[in-house]
Structures are given as C-alpha cells and as structure tokens.
Amino acid sequence: MRPLGKTGVALLLTLAIAYVIATIVIGVLTGDLVAAAIEDAWLALFTGGGVSIGLFALFLLVTNVAGRRRGSGSQFWINVGALVIAIVVGTLVTLFAGVLAGALLAGFEWLSVIGALLAAGELFIGGTLALALTHFVIFKPRATEFEP
Known part of the structure; x- marks a missing residue:
C-alpha cells in the first residue's frame, strides 16, 4: 500500500503545485489572475x-512498486528521472501533434509549442517539489528502513 500511497500523493501534489505555478505565470502574462485561476491554468x-x-503517473507507480525496498533518497532520484523522461516524451508527442494539427488546420502551430513548453516547465518544477515533499516529509523513512 505504501508505494500506491506515495504515487497518489506525489501525483496530486504535482498537479496542485503545477496548477499554482500555471496560475501565477498566466496571471502575470494576461494581467487577470482570477480568470487565470478559474479557467486558463487547468486548460494550459x-x-x-x-x-x-499520464506517463508520469504510470512511471511513478512502476518505480515506486519496483523500488519499494530502496531508501527515500534513492527513490527520489529514480522518480525525478521518471519525471524527466515523462516530460520529454510527453512534450515531444504534444509538440508533434500540435504542430501537425496547427499546420493542417489554421497555421497556429506556435501556440502548441508555447503551451507544451510552459506545461513542461510547470510540471518539472511542481513534480520535483512534490517528490521532495512526498519522500522526505510526508512519507518519512521508517526507523527500520535502510537508508543508503
């Protein structure tokens, strides 16, 4: 149950922190913090x-189950690696799909590029902070666990 709990907490914290970052960034860019918080941040x-x-959730579950005998420090770095891989693959897929759709439909492919890169940055910062909180604060290492 502990790996599943770590996965759920890390994913929810990642989304919450990334949402706050997205709200701040979009609020600064548009000048309307309320509209950014209600509509634009989740959409972006x-x-x-x-x-x-989606990839981060899958990788997080697999790495937490596979590495449940490892210490918190090791799991943190393994999960950060999984986060980076998920963001790179997800951003490339989103960029390719957005550029293709934008080029075919209306010539607005640059909007997809900006959105994907903005989301990648928000998810990286949010995910790293969430993983640190999950592994070192919320799920503290047990006294009986080996910490390398």
Whole structure:
C-alpha cells in the first residue's frame, strides 16, 4: 500500500503545485489572475501536459512498486528521472501533434509549442517539489528502513 500511497500523493501534489505555478505565470502574462485561476491554468496544464501527466503517473507507480525496498533518497532520484523522461516524451508527442494539427488546420502551430513548453516547465518544477515533499516529509523513512 505504501508505494500506491506515495504515487497518489506525489501525483496530486504535482498537479496542485503545477496548477499554482500555471496560475501565477498566466496571471502575470494576461494581467487577470482570477480568470487565470478559474479557467486558463487547468486548460494550459492539461492541454500542454496531458501526455506527460499520464506517463508520469504510470512511471511513478512502476518505480515506486519496483523500488519499494530502496531508501527515500534513492527513490527520489529514480522518480525525478521518471519525471524527466515523462516530460520529454510527453512534450515531444504534444509538440508533434500540435504542430501537425496547427499546420493542417489554421497555421497556429506556435501556440502548441508555447503551451507544451510552459506545461513542461510547470510540471518539472511542481513534480520535483512534490517528490521532495512526498519522500522526505510526508512519507518519512521508517526507523527500520535502510537508508543508503
């Protein structure tokens, strides 16, 4: 149950922190913090980072189950690596799909590029902070666990 708990907490914290970062960034860019918080932040995060979020959830579950005998420090770095891989693959898929759709439909392919890169940055910062909180604060190492 502990690996599943770590996965759930890390994913929820990642989404929450990335949402706050997206709200701040979009609020600064548009000048309307309320509209950014209610409408734009979720749209930007899930449109630009939907594939990355799904891959991160899958990788997080696999690495937490496979590495459940490892210490918190090792799991943190393994999960950060999984986060980076998920973001790179997700961003490339989103960029390719967005550029293709934008080029075919209306010539607005640059909007997809900006959205995907913005979501990647927000997810990386949010994911790293969430993983640190999950592994070192919320799920503290047990006294009986070996910590390399």
